Amino acid sequence: MTTIYRITVCSLSLSLLLILGISASVSAEEYWLRAAQTTIDLPGAAAVPMWGYALYPGDFTTVSGPVTVPGPPLVVTPGSSLTIHLHNDLPEPTSLVIPGQNSLTPTPVFFSGGPFAGRVRSFTAEATVAGGEVTYVYPSIAAGTYLYQSGTHPGVQVSMGLYGALSADAVAGQVYAGKTYAQALTYLFSEVDVAQHRAVADFSYGTAAYPSTMSAGYYPDYFLLNGSPYTSAVTPATLTAGDQILLRLLNAGLRGRVPVLPGVALEILAEDGNPYDTPRIQASVDLPAGKTLDVRFTAPGVGQEQYLTLFDRRLGVSDSSRGSQGMLAFMSVGTPSVNLHVATPASSANQIELSSSPGGISCGTSCDQTYLPGTEVTLVSNSSGNDSLTAWQVYDGDPGASGTLLADTCPSLTGCSLTLSTDRWVVPVFSSFANLSILSPASADVLPAGEHYEVRWAAPVAATTFNVAYRLGTGSPWVSIVTGTSKKEALWEVPADLNLRGNAQIAVTSFDGSGTMLETAQSVLGLQVRDSVTLQQPNGGQSLTVGSLVDDPYNINWSDLVTASAVSRVGLWYQLSAGTPWQFIAAVDGNLSSYSWALPSVMAAATDVRVGVVLYNAKGEVLVMDTSDAVFSILPAAVPASAGFVNTAVAASASATPVTPPSMQLQGPASGEVLTIASGYTILWQSLVDASSFSLTYSLDQGASWLPLAQNLTGDQYAWQIDPTLQGETQVLLKLEAFDANAQSLGKTTLVEPFSIE
Amino acid sequence: MIYIKRQLEDSCLILLTLLLSLVPATGWAAIQGLSGTNFNFTASSGQISAADGDDVFFWGYGVAGQRPQYPGPTLIVQQGNTVTIRLSNRLPQNTSLLIPGFKVQASGGVAGQITREAPAASATEAVYSFVADRPGTFGYYSGTNSDLQVEMGLIGAIVVRPTGFDAAVPTAYGDARTAYDDEFLFLLSEMDPEIHHAVEIGTDPVATTGFHPVLWFINGRNAPDTMAANNVTWLPNQPYNAMPSIEVGKRLLARWVGGGRDHHPFHTHGNNFDLIARDGYLLQTTAGASRQASEMGTVPDLAVSDFTQNVAPGGSYEGIWSWTGAELGWDMYGHSGTEVGICESGPTPATTIDADGFDVNTREYCVDHGKPLPVVLPNAQQLTFGGFYSGSPFLAAEGSLPPGEGGNNPNAGYAFMWHSHNEKEMTNNDIFPGGLMTIMIVNAPGM
Secondary structure, three states: OOOOOOOHHOOOOOOHHHHOOOOOOOOOOEEEEEEEEEEEEEOOEEEEEEEEEEEOOOOOOOOOOOOOOOOOOOEEOOOEEEEEEEEEOOOOOOOOOOOOOOOOOOOEEEOOOOHHHHOEEEEOEEOOOEEEEEEOEOOOOOOEEEEEEOOEEEEHHHHOOEEHHHHHOEOOOEEEEEEEOOOEEEEEEEEEEEHHHHHOOOOOEEEEEEOHHHHHHHOOOOOEOEEEOOOOOOOOEOOOOOEEEEEEEEEOOOOOEEEEOOOOOOEEEEEEEEEEEEEEOEEOEOOOOOOEEEEEEOOOOOOOOOEEEEOOOOOOEEEHHHEEEEEEEEEEEEOOOOOEEEOOOOOEEEEEEEEEEEEEEOOOOOOEEEEOOOOOEHHHHHHOEEEEEEEEEEEEOOOOOOOOOOOOOOOOOEEEEEOOOOOEEEEHHHHHHHHHHHEEEEOOOOOOOOOOOEEEEEEOOOOOOOEEEOOOOOOOEEEEEEEEEEHHHHHHEEEEOOOOOOOEEEEEEEEEOOOOOOEEEEEEEEEEOOOOEEEEEEOOOOOEEEEEOOOOOOOEEEEEOOOOOOOOOEEEEEEEOOOOOEEEEEEEEEOOOOOEOOOOOOOOOEEEEEEEEEOOOOOOEEEEEOOOOOOOOEOOOOOOOOOOOOOOOHHHHHOOOOOOOOOEEEOOOOOOOOOOOOOOOEEEEEEEEEEEEEEEEEEOOOOOOOOOEEEEEOOOOEEEEEOOOHOOOOOOOOEEEOOOOOOEEEEEEEEEEEEOOO | OHHHHHOOOOHHHHHHHHHHOOOOOOEEEEEEEEOOOOOEEEEEEEEEOOOOOOOOEEEEEOOOOOOOOOOOOOOOEEEEEEEEEEEEEOOOOOHHHEEOOEEEEEEEOOOOOOOOOOOOOEEEEEEEEEEEEEEEEEEEEEOHHHHHHHOOOOOOEEEOOOOOOOOOEEEEEEEEHOOOOEEEEOOOOOOEEEHHHHHHHOOOOOOOOOOOEEEEEEHHHHHEEHHHOOOOOOOOOOOOOOEEEEEEEOEEEEEEEEOOOEEEEEEEEOOOEEEEOOEEEEEOOOOOEEEOOOOOOEEEEEEEEEEEEEEEEOOEEEEEEEEOOOOOOOOOOOOOOOOOOOOOOOOOOOOOOOOOOEOOOOOOOHHOOOOOOOOOOOOOHHHOOOOOOOOOOOOOOOOOOOOOOOHHHHOOEEEEEEOOOOHHHHOOEEEEOOOOOOEEEEOOOOO
């Protein structure tokens, strides 16, 4: 009697099906298999010879399916008898064994003559070369997970790819009696030593050129999981939150593997089809060559949807010298629900690539994909010919219907990074450029001095190399940024110390393949002269829930423009309610403008939260700062923590020393600086205090008395026309005071380092 | 009193003093590491010293602002606490931290394939936070280009103390079945210096498929450096040693972590151990189930008694090891049997024999008290000596040694080699002795 075996086929993508070689999903007690040669393409190695199995849909009179490595999964009911018919199209005799399935009495075949006379050639009956056929009957199949593989010259034939998985569940949905699962995944580990495979395929194996694997040495260069090194084209298996998941782990290679699934407790139920009396709970499992394991785990529960990673801790994970990944696979807990639609560029000269993290999902032929909420994706474009990307348009709905353009979502042409919480449509805009054109910066753009800026340009296809240069005004010499680049972008470190004579300019010059100059394009720029930073989000009004996939982690975004001192690092702080100490979040590189913030645990809703961003120079001095314009809320985790998690109150867990950033900060002349009356000086300040007006005073006697400089100031700067009577003063101090609407003082700050005026 | 001193010339005395200074004083109860809940790491590059005399370029985690170290800092944290590690990176490629024994929330940094990463050569930090929800021993390592970065040295260990941990009466998992008197960490790893050299000269990418290790490490050192003290100045980037010792009749907790990519069969000469846990999960049928230990006290009921532990990469293990001399068949102190106050069966003088048959003071097996050594010791002129021979076969007794011999066993304990039983791994680049090897010294009580 055949029973329909319930693999949850619906939750496996087509690509995964092809890789597993599943063409039928019913359990059967009779299979027709064909052993034959095939090839696979591996990164850096095309058409690598492999030997694999193909499945006949019926008996040998039907046409077999494709040859796959691993071979097709065999699914049998325990206790039934299993009949396997094997047809051999290999250049060697072959046979099939299932280690651990002992109900078949093997009939070994011995070499009858030649140098190996009397030695075993096959563990059991053979199918001869060129179309030989043999039948194996296992009277009673034992429950569990097993490898089937060649029983002939196994050191070569199994290595070549003659292996596959057999599963015999005790009862539907129970791998052994009482060991239930909702979903089963099979991961078969193996390797490829390309030199060995080529030697076998061209019959030099066994000759002086390649005497044997023993003498030549076994050096696998590719590491396969279910027949393929990891590529992002494989869609992660989808798991339902809270389900029991069964992993059937098999190792058909010659090296031991140690599969790990970080963050997940693995319950080993059985090895080689032998269930343990007491399951072993481990975080890492031992999978030596030839071993099978049945391992069960519980997918994280509702509210904890995430991607899980399975990989080999023996580090058969990559061969970076060939750009190949290895024994790595992702699973997504939770059904992907956020859609990303990327408009396919009209011209085939333009292509979009996408990568996502974690999960490594990529576009493949179409970038339309569905992701778990909270997945971060990055889009990059490649163009050939006269086209260049001029914009990433990001919409919250179908641009052809009701979608609205979300301005400034992806301002950088280098790449578009999105954290997907709701559906997004991305339309990359390309334009054809018959002439050299600078895409960014555009003329009249204002750039931040002391920061990095990506200069991008477009050019017709005749232009192959480019020079880029800048000058600080028509009276200044041109300074090269890059010469002879074939890319259409260059990273420019905008000078920090400005000595502007007129407007700054950028110029790009193009050359053809023989070095002849073609064209020049220029942009005329402004350069920012004052420091400022603006916190863009969270800027007030948000309601963020700890642990939610949409809010946590939350991107803090800011924009800054600085001139005089380059920003060395940016400090991020948060405050749960007004008046409480600011808590440190992180320090970030000065040239970044976004940070992925893991929300702090809160026991109760915090509704008075602000974030502060502070820019520091290399000496650690504060340059400028900004805080949220209005308060926002952080709500505690919606779902009770799973067993073992402890909800720590924010104050208890944070042992980062709370520091109060200054509430007012005055930026004036540095210690010992000499101001000239003719040039004047612009005094700047930042105030976190909500002030109606400010006043500036100065002292000439080390702070004993203060003279008025300016009152009723609003804004954050004052252009000081220095009184000529102050010429020659060498001990000048400045003080800033803030006042509320009723002229009550809110606080003062003093520049304590004296400066001079001459 | 050190009998041999009178027989030495001055130069040999100096040599002996130097050798003695290599051997650490006893009392190794603590595992060296950092305690707390918040840690700041920087990944950077440096050199380590291999015991064949070579300097090997490596990448390591270090406390932010301090040197990189191999292995990275051992973290000693408390069960139930939220542990946060901030990682910044001065290496030429992105790096990250995986702590697979726990659910880790990663934030900051940039998106990586498996977890968030600290970007190359940048001040931007990636932040890893997890709740240490169960006690035990755990490894951590880089989740970026792991086949290269684990090889280069980006590995380390975490010890989680159980709730209610009392350093005076320490246990690994909170109850008497996992109680111990001293604990030691053995983080095992290996290196192929050719890969390190390729990275040092800027080769990118570096192929790791031809991995062929010739150096093997316990806690980041090759033997004999495993037996030097912690924090010796000539190993500035390798602060941790691996020099276990225990008193007779006490329980030693061995914490093994597979830090590299190869398995290592760790062999404990002298006695079996009881393996009590793997990956932070006790080997028990039900909570609290126990059985008698191989030697002293109790252990979880599914604990396995063995003398070689196959330490898998990515795996962590705890075992309880004791040595008592029970059933040696001779008195390990060389007592004549007429001594007063030793192995007294009572009532007068009062009994000094405990329920298991050991003397409460000397911890000797009283059935063998006074039994003579069953062999006649060869004359010193017919012996060759090892550095750990005290000159006498008896515990806590020194005998005459020719000038310059011995010296590594100042308390005259019993020395057992603890090592990888994959014998090739006891070499430094084909030079024996070396590699994954150290000496366990069992001392008399009070030493």
